[in-house]
Amino acid sequence: MLQIPLWKRLTIILVCLAGLLLAVPNLFYSRVELHNDAATALERGAVPTAQIEENLALWPEWLPSGLINLGLDLRGGAHLLAEVQLEDVYESRVDGYWPEIRDALRDLRGEVGTIRRQDAPPGELRVRISRPEGLQAAVDAVRELSSPIVSLTGVGERDIAVAGAGDTISVTLSEAERAATDQRTLEQSLEIIRRRVDEAGTREPTIQRQGADRILIQVPGIGSAQELKALIGTTARLTFHSVVGRTSDGTQRVDSDQLLHPSMDEEGLFYILDRTPVVSGDDLVDSQPAFDQNGQPAVTFRFNPSGARAFGQYTSANVGAPFAIVLDEEVITAPRINEPITGGSGQITGNFGVEEANRLAILLRAGALPAEMTFLEERTIGPELGQDSIDAGKVAAIFAMVAVVAFMVLSYGLFGALATVALGINVALIFAVLSMIGGTLTLPGIAGIVLTIGMAVDANVLVFERIREEAKTARGPARAIELGYERALSAIVDANITTFIIATILFTLGSGPVRGFAVTLGIGILTSVFTAIFVTRLLIVLWFERRRPKQIEI
Template sequence: MLNISLVNRVLIWLVVAVGLFFALPNAFYGRVETHNDAVKAIEATGSTPELEAAAGVWPDWMPGTLVNLGLDLRGGASLLAEVQVEEVYASRMDALWPEVRDVLRAERAAIGGIRRIQQGPADELRVRIENPAEMGRVLTAIRALARPVQSLTGVGTTDIEVDASGAILTINLSEAERQIIADLTLQQALEIIRRRVDAAGTREPSIQRQGSDRVLVQVPGLGSAQELKELIGTTAKLTFHSVVSVTDDPNASPGPGNILHPSAEQAGEYFVLERLPVISGEDLTDSQPEFDQNGRPAVGFRFNPGGARIFCGYTTENAGAPFAIVLDDEVISAPRINEPICGGAGIITGNFSVEESTNLSIQLRAGSLPAAMEFLQENTIGADLGKDSIDAGIMACMVAFAAVLIFMLLSYGTFGIFANIALIVNVGMIFGLLSVFGATLTLPGIAGIVLTIGMAVDANVLVFERIREELKSAKGPSRAIELGYEKALSAIIDANITTFITAVILFALGSGPVKGFSVTLMIGIATSVFTAIYVTRVMVVIWFEARRPKTIEV
């Protein structure tokens, strides 16, 4: 006999209600968007009558999450940029030269004069030795400067390779170190671009790495690609300040000669800092995640010679005191100076996880773009074109939706009505989940929704055809419905699992439009299975209990 407990029925309808509740704001997209923008502005700059009025167009107790519209639907700007990683290699060699020079000067009595050769590749350090007979001593001294590569793929290798030919000493970065530098440079570029774009208040930008040295930036709602180029080209400001005090009052008076900055780590925490920085990020040459003497995650950093002298003097005088690392007018970290930091290198310790230490090292390096960027492709999509895309996508969905509803009604009668109701619920739940997850809907994503509509109907068709077969074998209506759902379940699960696996692969390996399609497809598969197996069954059971028909027509 058909039997679904009251608890299960309540849970099923509760899930449907929650999904539709979070989908509801998308039916009032403009009002909710105005409300959200006003709330953000109030939090950032304070309340005004105009902002309060704008925030009041949508109730605060209602969800304010919306499906983000992608570049092809909203319009905006897109850039494909290539990061000139070779410049970073050259900078690394320039930063290494003072260390090499100091080591060779200590051996000057034996090797004679030294001179750096400027000709040759920029990512190669070449030094001429006056007495080549002592080249073996030189190689030993320079190889002592090599440090182990801090990566799993570079275990057992060092960061530099040293070679000699006659009187010429040649130093190159090892392949493993080049790979690390390239990865960190791309991460740094992504971080600073994201900070620049987020600071402009744009909605849901897409900033992705493409290949080994390219970055794809898509910003919906931005006026032109030139505006985006100017936005990305802005240089961030990284400074190190003395900490005067810490407060939770955002309106606290910092006092003369001081400045108030919020903490990026702890919401509601503010630092009173000396206005003049101890040292700026322009003197920082490197920052990498590493581990302290106790094996805990930490962040190592290195200054150029001028910065090293300043920092050594400051940390000697202020041992035991905290100092603040400020990026874009936010305190990203405020470690305590445990001991004087001389020699140009130091380490920041704290209660870091490995991920946090990696992110902090990237932020330290993200004071400015790490290298020049060559823009390979620029696109500006106007709002009218985005509106045309939305209209075309909506029309496609409506035509597909109407055709499916008519087909199900004509083919299965009353049971077709149940399937159509479940189909409407399914689409609503898709938008609800897209809103909750903060996913971005693109034109290929709309195609994924259209495909999901067909797959949802397919599951209902399998169930209804199974019920027809059971009715032909002279079973009663109740038993036929029960067996129909039981025997169709395995086919529904198998078909949707294989499609879901394909969608996961598309999401993992694809980019841009492919990801948009796969996201909506994965969400649609989950909701279509739920509505086909549970929602339609609950409706059929409620109808059957109310009517108690002797025979049924499917």
């Protein structure tokens, strides 16, 4: 007899209700999105504002708030193609060797005499000694500072190349080290850009390497390419330097081991700083927006143990001296050290508002880009273009739904009408699964949903045709329905498994739009099988138990 146990009926009903509940937030997309963005901002430590509180109240906390992420072609957003200036890394790497080289040559002062750093092209460090006869000893001492290269292509090679001529020693990165540095720089840039975009609360960005030194960045939902550039284009290099002096002459020459940086707060003021920072932003472990004692926006920061130790030792030994905090070659502030700072934390204040404090905290927390980026291509995709795509997709889906409903009702009568109810539940389940997993819907993804609508009734067609055949020989309509489902099951499973395998291959080997199509197609196959085998059958059983027909017409 045609029977479905009570526990199975309840399970099917609960799955359908849960799917409908998870899909509901997508009907109120803008409101739920503002609510989610406000909640995410508070979780990340943003300063609460009236706007954030207002957005938070747009959607009840007890309801699901998962949304389908809209791709760049549906939502609009920004597209950037950036080139990483790898030469900048060579320069900073070579500069980092200066303290070690200086200390090593000071130990040989009797042989090499006095030492002095000379001006040199970017990526090269030159040191002049007063006793040319000690050149070979100096070169040998500097070469001992080199280290083996840690990479598969640079096995057995050293990281620096040292040469000497006359009274000058020249130090550059070796070719193998440059290749290894290029690889590390690109990987680090990709990770930092991804962290910055994620920290800002954007959804499903595309960030990938292109060629030897380029990075493609596509972020849906962001206002413009300029806004995206402001978020990721800043290197956010934070360093802490001892102050040698101040000047109003921006062209003043300084020693090779010093820097001249402008003040961010006072126009026309420049600071002369030691070139080697006491602590850098690499030692930061956290940064949050806050307010200072005067109620003005500020940014707090916290060092890791090694950075806290260096920071504490310097401030303990230099009480009363000014100390400069430098962000991207501009002095944010240069406070006087009133007492040792041994806790490993501090606060940055300046002429910035709440939004700027939030952005600065994001940049510092995500880390500094290892090199500057030049944007070769930038494009803003307006939301109206994406809305056109969404509207076209809606029209296509509605036409597909109407055509399928008309065909099923005309072909199978009441059973066809019950199948169309299950089809509506099927579409809701697709949206529920995409919302639950945080999937991204693109224009090809909409095509996958439309195709799923057309394919979703295939299983019902197989079942209904089988029931029609069994009704001619079976003993009663209940037996015909039962046999129809039993004997059509293997064909349904086989057909959908092969299609699901194709969707899996598309997702694995494809990229971008192809993967978006594969995701919605694969999810649609799973939900179609569920609704055809369980939901439609439950609806037929409930109808049959209520009417008890003597015969069925399909």
